[in-house]
Amino acid sequence: MPSFSERTMMIWSLCLIISLSNRILVIASSSRHLCRPYQKDALLEFKNEFHYNVMAGKTESWRNNTDCCSWKGISCDPKTGNVVELDLQDSFLNGPLRSNSSLFRLQHLHTLDLGLNNLTGIIPASISNLKYLRNLTLYSCNLFGKIPSSLGNLSYLTDLDLSVNDFNGELPGSVGYLNRLTELRLVSANLSGKFPLALLNLSELTWIDLRSNKFEGMLPSNMSSLSKLIYFEISGNSFSGSVPLSLFMIPTLVDLDLGRNDFTGPLEIGDISSPSKLRVLYLGENNFNGPVPRSLSKLVSLVSLDLSFWNTRRGKVDFTIFLHLKSLRLLHLSNMNTKTMVDLSLLSHLMSLGDLDLSGINLKINPTLNLPSPIKFLALSSCSIVEFPKFIQSQTRLIYLDISANQIEGQVPEWLWKLPVLWYVNISQNSFYGFEGSEDVIQNSAKIMLDISSNTFQNPFPLLPVSLMYFSCSDNRFSGEISREICKLVYLDTLVLSNNNFNGSIPRCFENFNTTLSVLNLRNNSISGVFPEESIGAYLQSLEVGHNKISGGLPKSLINCTRLEFLNVEDNMFNDKFPFWLRLLPNLQILVLRSNQFHGKIFSFGASLIFPKLRIFDISRNLFTGVLPSDYFAGWSAMSSDVGIVDSTPVRILGRGSGFYHRSVALTNKGLNMELVGSGFKIYKSIDVSGNRIEGDIPISIGLLKELIVLNMSNNVFTGGIPPSLASLTNLQSLDLSQNRLSGEIPPELGKLTFLARMNFSYNMLEGPIPQGTQIQSQNSSSFAENPGLCGFPLEETCGGKEEEATKQEEDGEKEEKDQVISWISAAIGYLPGVLGGLTIGHILYSYKYGWFMRIFHYFT
Numbered sequence: 001m002p003s004f005s006e007r008t009m010m011i012w013s014l015c016l017i018i019s020l021s022n023r024i025l026v027i028a029s030s031s032r033h034l035c036r037p038y039q040k041d042a043l044l045e046f047k048n049e050f051h052y053n054v055m056a057g058k059t060e061s062w063r064n065n066t067d068c069c070s071w072k073g074i075s076c077d078p079k080t081g082n083v084v085e086l087d088l089q090d091s092f093l094n095g096p097l098r099s100n101s102s103l104f105r106l107q108h109l110h111t112l113d114l115g116l117n118n119l120t121g122i123i124p125a126s127i128s129n130l131k132y133l134r135n136l137t138l139y140s141c142n143l144f145g146k147i148p149s150s151l152g153n154l155s156y157l158t159d160l161d162l163s164v165n166d167f168n169g170e171l172p173g174s175v176g177y178l179n180r181l182t183e184l185r186l187v188s189a190n191l192s193g194k195f196p197l198a199l200l201n202l203s204e205l206t207w208i209d210l211r212s213n214k215f216e217g218m219l220p221s222n223m224s225s226l227s228k229l230i231y232f233e234i235s236g237n238s239f240s241g242s243v244p245l246s247l248f249m250i251p252t253l254v255d256l257d258l259g260r261n262d263f264t265g266p267l268e269i270g271d272i273s274s275p276s277k278l279r280v281l282y283l284g285e286n287n288f289n290g291p292v293p294r295s296l297s298k299l300v301s302l303v304s305l306d307l308s309f310w311n312t313r314r315g316k317v318d319f320t321i322f323l324h325l326k327s328l329r330l331l332h333l334s335n336m337n338t339k340t341m342v343d344l345s346l347l348s349h350l351m352s353l354g355d356l357d358l359s360g361i362n363l364k365i366n367p368t369l370n371l372p373s374p375i376k377f378l379a380l381s382s383c384s385i386v387e388f389p390k391f392i393q394s395q396t397r398l399i400y401l402d403i404s405a406n407q408i409e410g411q412v413p414e415w416l417w418k419l420p421v422l423w424y425v426n427i428s429q430n431s432f433y434g435f436e437g438s439e440d441v442i443q444n445s446a447k448i449m450l451d452i453s454s455n456t457f458q459n460p461f462p463l464l465p466v467s468l469m470y471f472s473c474s475d476n477r478f479s480g481e482i483s484r485e486i487c488k489l490v491y492l493d494t495l496v497l498s499n500n501n502f503n504g505s506i507p508r509c510f511e512n513f514n515t516t517l518s519v520l521n522l523r524n525n526s527i528s529g530v531f532p533e534e535s536i537g538a539y540l541q542s543l544e545v546g547h548n549k550i551s552g553g554l555p556k557s558l559i560n561c562t563r564l565e566f567l568n569v570e571d572n573m574f575n576d577k578f579p580f581w582l583r584l585l586p587n588l589q590i591l592v593l594r595s596n597q598f599h600g601k602i603f604s605f606g607a608s609l610i611f612p613k614l615r616i617f618d619i620s621r622n623l624f625t626g627v628l629p630s631d632y633f634a635g636w637s638a639m640s641s642d643v644g645i646v647d648s649t650p651v652r653i654l655g656r657g658s659g660f661y662h663r664s665v666a667l668t669n670k671g672l673n674m675e676l677v678g679s680g681f682k683i684y685k686s687i688d689v690s691g692n693r694i695e696g697d698i699p700i701s702i703g704l705l706k707e708l709i710v711l712n713m714s715n716n717v718f719t720g721g722i723p724p725s726l727a728s729l730t731n732l733q734s735l736d737l738s739q740n741r742l743s744g745e746i747p748p749e750l751g752k753l754t755f756l757a758r759m760n761f762s763y764n765m766l767e768g769p770i771p772q773g774t775q776i777q778s779q780n781s782s783s784f785a786e787n788p789g790l791c792g793f794p795l796e797e798t799c800g801g802k803e804e805e806a807t808k809q810e811e812d813g814e815k816e817e818k819d820q821v822i823s824w825i826s827a828a829i830g831y832l833p834g835v836l837g838g839l840t841i842g843h844i845l846y847s848y849k850y851g852w853f854m855r856i857f858h859y860f861t
C-alpha cells in the first residue's frame with residue numbers, strides 16, 4: 001500500500017506550483033539607480049556563460065542600458081548599491097558553473113539561488129569566494145562530483161540547500177565550521193557514508209534534512225548538542241542500530257522522520273514529563289520490534305504518526321495508546337504483525353483523522369459504525385473485512401480507498417461511485433462478482449485509478465469513466481470481445497486485462513491510445529486474429545500479450561515505440577521472420593518470443609543485433625534456423641557489465657515503485673520454473689534459444705556476457721566444440737547445451753564456475769574426461785548421458801585411474817549442492833516479492849512523462 005507521501009503527491013505538486021508562481025511575483029523589488037558598473041558587467045557575463053534552450057527566463061530582462069538593481073532576480077543593498085541577492089531559480093540556465101565564472105566577482109552576495117537549472121557539472125571550489133553568502137540554494141541542478149570542502153569557508157552561511165543532485169561520496173567534514181548554519185537540506189543528493197559527525201558541531205541547526213540518500217551506520221549516541229533542532233528528517237537511507245534516546249530529549253523537536261531505514265530494536269523514547277512539541281513522528285518501514293512504547297500516548301501534540309512495519313512478533317498492541325493523541329491527522333499502523341483484533345470504533349474519537357492506514361491488522365467493523373468524516377486517504381488492505389464497510393458512504397472527502405485483499409463478496413455498492421472526490425479505488429483480491437446499479441454507474445464518476453483485479457467479476461464489462469489513467473481487471477471472469485468502449489479512455493496510461501477469458505481480436509481502435517498508453521497487458525486470454533498494424537503509440541514501455549492465440553506477424557509499427565522496454569508475446573501463433581527491426585528499439589530490455597512459429601535466421605548480414613539494454617532474450621520453441629557468427633553477442637552490453645539498469649515502467653501517478661504494476665515472465669533456472677515479477681527483472685539476465693534448429697558453432701562471443709545467469713541452447717543443431725570462453729560467465733547458475741551435436745571435450749575451465757548449480761550436456765557427441773570441480777561433479781549422471789565418448793565421474797565409464805579422486809570429489813560436491821540450494825532459495829525469496837522500500841526513488845527520477853512532477857514531489861516528501 002502506497003505511503004501517505006506518494007498519495008499526496010498530486011496535492012503537494014499543486015501547492016508547489018502555486019507557491020512557485022508566488023515566488024516569481026515577489027522577487028525584484030528594489031529599484032534605485034545604484035547598480036555598480038563592474039557588477040553589472042559581471043552579471044551580463046554570467047548570463048552569457050549559459051545557453052538557453054527555450055527562453056531566457058529571468059535573465060531576459062538583463063540589458064546593459066538599464067539599472068541592474070532593477071533586473072529580475074537581483075536585489076541590491078539600498079545603502080551601498082552592491083548586488084546582494086541573485087535569485088535565478090528555474091531560469092533555464094544550461095551549462096556548468098565554471099570555476100572562473102564571473103559570478104564569483106559578485107563578492108557582496110549574501111543570497112544565491114540557482115535551483116531548478118541545468119548546471120550539469122561540479123560545484124567549483126571557488127564558490128568559497130562568495131564569502132558573505134548566507135543562503136545558498138542549488139537544488140535540482142544536475143550537479144555531480146564531490147561537494148567541495150571549501151564550502152566550509154562560507155562562515156556566514158545560514159541556509160544551505162543542495163537537494164536533488166547526483167553528488168558522489170560524503171559530505172565534507174569542513175561543514176563543521178559553518179557554525180551559523182541553521183538549515184541544511186540535502187534531500188536525494190546521492191550522499192553516502194556515516195552520519196556526518198561534523199553536524200554535531202553546529203548548535204544553531206534547526207533543520208536537518210538528509211532524506212533519500214545512501215547514508216548508513218548508527219546515529220551518534222549523544223545528539224544533545226543539536227539543542228535547537230526542530231526538524232530532523234533522515235528517511236530513505238540505511239541507518240541502522242537503535243535510535244538514540246538523546247534525540248527524543250531535544251526539547252525543540254517538532255518533526256522527526258526516521259522512516260524507511262534499518263533501525264532495529266525496541267524503541268526507547270524516555271520519560272516525557274514536560275509537554276512535548278513533537279508533531280510528526282515517522283518510524284515506519286524499519287525493523288523496530290517489541291512492544292509499542294506506552295509513553296507514545298504522552299506525545300499529545302502529535303499530528304502524524306507512522307509505525308508501519310513495526311514487528312510486534314505476533315504480540316498484542318494496546319490501541320488505546322493512540323486515543324490520547326487527539327490532534328492526529330495521519331495514523332499509519334499497517335503491517336505491525338500483531339494478532340490483536342481492533343474494533344475500528346475505537347478511532348471514532350479522533351476527530352481530525354484524514355489519513356488512516358491499518359492494512360494488515362484484523363479489524364472489527366460494526367455495520368452501524370460512524371467515523372468522523374475528514375478522511376481523505378483510507379487503506380484497509382488485508383484487514384479480514386468480510387462486508388463492504390458502510391461508514392465509507394459518509395466519507396465525502398475520500399480521495400483514496402484501498403480495501404484490497406479482504407474477503408468481501410457480492411456486488412460493489414452503487415454509493416461508492418457517488419463519493420465526489422474519490423480518485424483511487426483498489427478493491428482487488430476480494431470476491432466481488434458484479435456492480436450494483438445501472439450499467440453506467442462507474443462511468444459517471446471521476447476516477448483516475450481503478451484496480452478490480454483478482455475478483456470473480458463477470459460480464460457485463462463495466463462502462464468506465466473517461467478520466468481513468470490506470471485500469472486493471474486482471475484475474476477475473478470477463479469474457480467475449482474486448483469492448484471498443486475502452487478506446488474512449490484516451491488518458492489511459494496502464495491497461496491490464498490479463499487472465500480473463502476475452503476472445504476475438506485486438507480492437508484496431510487501440511491506436512487511440514497513441515499518446516498516452518505505456519503499459520498494455522492482455523496476457524492469458526483467448527485473443528486471436530492478427531495484431532493490428534495501427535500504432536499503439538510512442539509511449540508504450542511494456543507490451544505483454546503472451547498466452548493467447550494471436551497469429552500473423554509482429555506489427556512493424558512497434559518500431560516507433562522507442563521507449564519499449566518489455567515485449568512478451570510468448571505462447572501464441574505468431575508466424576513471422578525474426579523481427580530484426582527490433583534492434584532499433586534502444587531501450588528494449590526483455591524480449592520473449594517463446595513458443596510461437598517464428599522462423600528463419602536470427603542473424604542477417606547488415607542487420608547485426610546490438611541490444612545495449614537487453615537482459616532477457618527468450619526465443620525458445622520456435623522454428624529458427626541458420627548459423628550464428630562468432631561475434632553475435634558483441635554489443636549486448638547489459639549482459640556483459642553490471643551497470644545498474646533503472647526500470648522505469650513501474651512509476652505511475654499515485655503508485656509506488658514496483659509494488660504497483662508487476663510485469664511477469666516465466667523462466668527456468670536450474671530446472672525450476674519460476675515467474676519473475678517486479679524487481680526480479682532488474683537483476684535477471686538470461687538467454688534461451690532452445691528448441692529451434694540453429695546450427696553451426698556456438699559463438700565464442702557468448703563469453704562476453706559475464707552477467708548471464710541462465711544460458712539455454714539445448715535442442716538445436718549446434719556443432720563443433722563447447723567454447724572455453726563459457727568459463728568467463730562467472731555468474732552462470734544454469735547451463736543447458738543438451739540435445740545438440742557438440743563434439744570434443746568439455747572445457748576443463750568450466751569446473752571453476754562456482755555458481756553453476758545445474759548443467760546439462762546430454763545427448764551430444766562429447767568425449768574425454770568430465771572436468772574436475774565441485775559443481776560439475778555434483779551433477780546427476782543424466783546430465784552427461786548419451787555422449788558416447790565421455791568418461792569419469794559421475795558417469796560409470798572410467799577414464800582410467802581417476803576413480804578414487806572422483807569419489808572424494810563427490811562427497812564435497814553433495815555438501816556444496818545443499819549450500820547452493822539454500823542460497824538459491826533465499827535469493828528467490830529476496831527478490832520475488834519485489835523490494836518495496838527504497839526502490840521508488842530511483843524510479844521516480846527516471847520517470848519521463850511525469851519527470852518534472854515527480855522530482856518536485858520527491859523533493860518534498
Ligand SMILES: *[C@@H]1O[C@H](CO)[C@@H](O)[C@H](O)[C@H]1NC(C)=O
Binds near residue numbers: 044064
Ligand atoms: C555595457 O556597456 C558599457 C558602456 O556602454 C561597456 O563598457 C560594457 O562593456 C558593456 N558591457 C557588456 C557586458 O556588454
Ligand SMILES: *[C@@H]1O[C@H](CO)[C@@H](O)[C@H](O)[C@H]1NC(C)=O
Binds near residue numbers: 095096
Ligand atoms: C543539460 O545540459 C546538458 C549538457 O550541458 C545537456 O546534455 C542536457 O540535454 C541538458 N538537459 C536539459 C533538460 O536541457
Ligand SMILES: *[C@@H]1O[C@H](CO)[C@@H](O)[C@H](O)[C@H]1NC(C)=O
Binds near residue numbers: 098100101102
Ligand atoms: C574560464 O575558463 C574556461 C576554460 O576552463 C575558458 O574557456 C574561459 O574563457 C574562462 N572564462 C573567463 C571569463 O575567464
Ligand SMILES: *[C@@H]1O[C@H](CO)[C@@H](O)[C@H](O)[C@H]1NC(C)=O
Binds near residue numbers: 111135158159182183
Ligand atoms: C535566507 O535564509 C533565512 C533564514 O532561513 C530566511 O529567513 C530567508 O528568507 C532566506 N532568504 C532568501 C532570500 O531565501
Ligand SMILES: *[C@@H]1O[C@H](CO)[C@@H](O)[C@H](O)[C@H]1NC(C)=O
Binds near residue numbers: 153174
Ligand atoms: C579556507 O580559506 C583558506 C584561505 O583562503 C584556505 O587556506 C583554506 O584551505 C580554506 N578552507 C577550506 C576548507 O577550503
Ligand SMILES: *[C@@H]1O[C@H](CO)[C@@H](O)[C@H](O)[C@H]1NC(C)=O
Binds near residue numbers: 144166167190191192
Ligand atoms: C552515487 O554515488 C556513488 C558512490 O557512492 C557513485 O558510485 C555513483 O556513481 C553516484 N551516482 C550518480 C548517479 O552519480
Ligand SMILES: *[C@@H]1O[C@H](CO)[C@@H](O)[C@H](O)[C@H]1NC(C)=O
Binds near residue numbers: 176179198201
Ligand atoms: C567546531 O566549530 C568550532 C568553531 O565554532 C571550530 O573551531 C571547530 O574546529 C569545529 N570542529 C569541527 C569538528 O568541525
Ligand SMILES: *[C@@H]1O[C@H](CO)[C@@H](O)[C@H](O)[C@H]1NC(C)=O
Binds near residue numbers: 222223224
Ligand atoms: C552529550 O554532549 C554534551 C555536549 O555536546 C555534553 O555536555 C553532555 O555531557 C553529553 N552527554 C552525555 C550523556 O555524554
Ligand SMILES: *[C@@H]1O[C@H](CO)[C@@H](O)[C@H](O)[C@H]1NC(C)=O
Binds near residue numbers: 511512514515535538
Ligand atoms: C495518433 O492517432 C491519431 C489517429 O487515431 C492520429 O491522428 C495522430 O497523428 C496519432 N498521433 C501520434 C503521435 O502518432
Ligand SMILES: *[C@@H]1O[C@H](CO)[C@@H](O)[C@H](O)[C@H]1NC(C)=O
Binds near residue numbers: 535558559560
Ligand atoms: C513511424 O512513424 C512515422 C511518423 O509518424 C510514420 O511515418 C511511419 O510510417 C511509422 N512507421 C511504422 C512502421 O509504422
Ligand SMILES: *[C@@H]1O[C@H](CO)[C@@H](O)[C@H](O)[C@H]1NC(C)=O
Binds near residue numbers: 001404427429449450
Ligand atoms: C491494489 O492492491 C493490491 C493488493 O494490496 C496491490 O498489489 C496492487 O498493487 C494495488 N493496485 C494499485 C493500482 O495500487
